[in-house]
Amino acid sequence: MGAVQQYKLFIDGKWEQADQTMEVIDKFTLKPFAAIAKARRQHVTAAVQSAHAALKTPFSPFERYKVLSKVAQLLQEHREDFANTLVLEVGKPIRESLGEVDRAIQTLIISAEEAKRIHGEGVPVEAAAGSEKRIAFTMRVPVGVIAAITPFNVPLNLVCHKICPAIAAGNSVILKPSDLTPIVSLKLAELFSEAGLPSGRLQVVTGDGPEIGTWLLDNEQVRMFSFTGSLRVGQLIRQKAGIRKVALELGNNSATIVHKDCNMDQAVEMVAVKSFNNSGQVCISVQRVFVHEDIKAEFARRLKERTEQFVVGNPHDKQTDIGPMISLKEAERVEGWVQEAVDQGASLISGGKRDGALYYPTILTDIKPEMKVCRQEVFGPVVSIDTYQEIDEVIHKVNDSEYGLQAGLFTNDLAFAMKAAKEIEVGGLIINDASAYRVDHMPYGGVKNSGTGKEGPSYAIEEMTEEKLIVINL
Ligand SMILES: NC(=O)c1ccc[n+]([C@@H]2O[C@H](COP(=O)([O-])OP(=O)(O)OC[C@H]3O[C@@H](n4cnc5c(N)ncnc54)[C@H](O)[C@@H]3O)[C@@H](O)[C@H]2O)c1
């Protein structure tokens, strides 16, 4: 077995060891390939103190623009190395991993540009009787110390979606990446350090999520929590944060509607790819497909045919479309949910097979909405097909969910599309694509139990700043 590379905590611009470490597993071989430091409370306290102290040192918008731009350039230079790290720690196939690095570069560039566009506005207080001699305007000022807590599945770009707008807006950040996929975050911190980010503007504390979460939540100097992850943890953070700012990007059981007038080639390809990318471990991954009764048999046949063309296997192989899930335990969980659905009367028309942590792309029909594979977030390569006759019926079925992140709708009927735009309860509705569409400068975030707040650098900056009013009595 190759040497296990040791990684340290990044606090106050320095790399610091802890007395305990945690292994990071290669998700294909299931063997350790790295070890991270396991932070103790004193490390988190030091990280918050460093972040708070850094706010006192001027760091202009143009300097932030330069650092973020430099990191984008450095990440481009290290593109293959970062992609290979994603393959190891996520199990994400190399083609998809390279795509994530490319998106992270875009998120950095967008954030750099947005650092130059943060502004307030004039307020015409003089229009009020008695205020004729006053002038007023607002300023956008940084929140201060922000704790960013991120999930395992897209560990580079989703980290960028938190730390880059936070830094662009003049904040300091303590990042707590997933202990399952922390290495790219530590490597990203190296690039920020090389790019000249002032000490204390970014800390990366690795270790036990609940422990570090508690220590951050206990610390009143942390003024905002930006969390991406499960509903369960999001609720915990919301409860403990008190009146501090909280941004939550949570789960979903994404629906996509395939109407009888759609472009079937387009719908089959997009639903197939966006059901099984990253082994379905994507918050907007297609999970529930609603197909009009008139085309259901044809659509199911073609989706099965397309799905069985995917190459399942070694994520290092350029031919591989679907690699292992994040753990053996998660693959066994998904296997159990599928079996439970079949025992309850669902029909398995493709997949349903597990090989270690590899779970083959799976299609179910004859489902009931109360089955786990429909009602809960599968977060795995499983898609269920349901049918409908009427438009109101399918909108009701889509909305019959505690979640509301994004949904898709394949139709050429503009009236249907606009009715759905008004009535489907989601943060984003994607017409003529599946639910799993995202580009990094668009507003992104859900309603109901999918969270609160929007990401996308300019939208995150709004949430990571306060609008301060200044009134001058001349
Ligand atoms: N809406 C989005 O943009 C989005 C994006 C990606 C993933 N997700 C969601 O994330 C989930 C999958 O990711 P996951 O398994 O890493 O989620 P998770 O909630 O298990 O973990 C997310 C992060 O929280 C940390 N954590 C765990 N317990 C904690 C606690 N008690 N206090 C503070 N932090 C704690 C983890 O270490 C990790 O860093 C899915 O529900 C998925 O839908 C949402």
Ligand SMILES: O=C[C@H](O)CS(=O)(=O)O
């Ligand atoms: O898992 C959810 C992610 O937010 C989807 S994306 O990688 O940002 O498109």
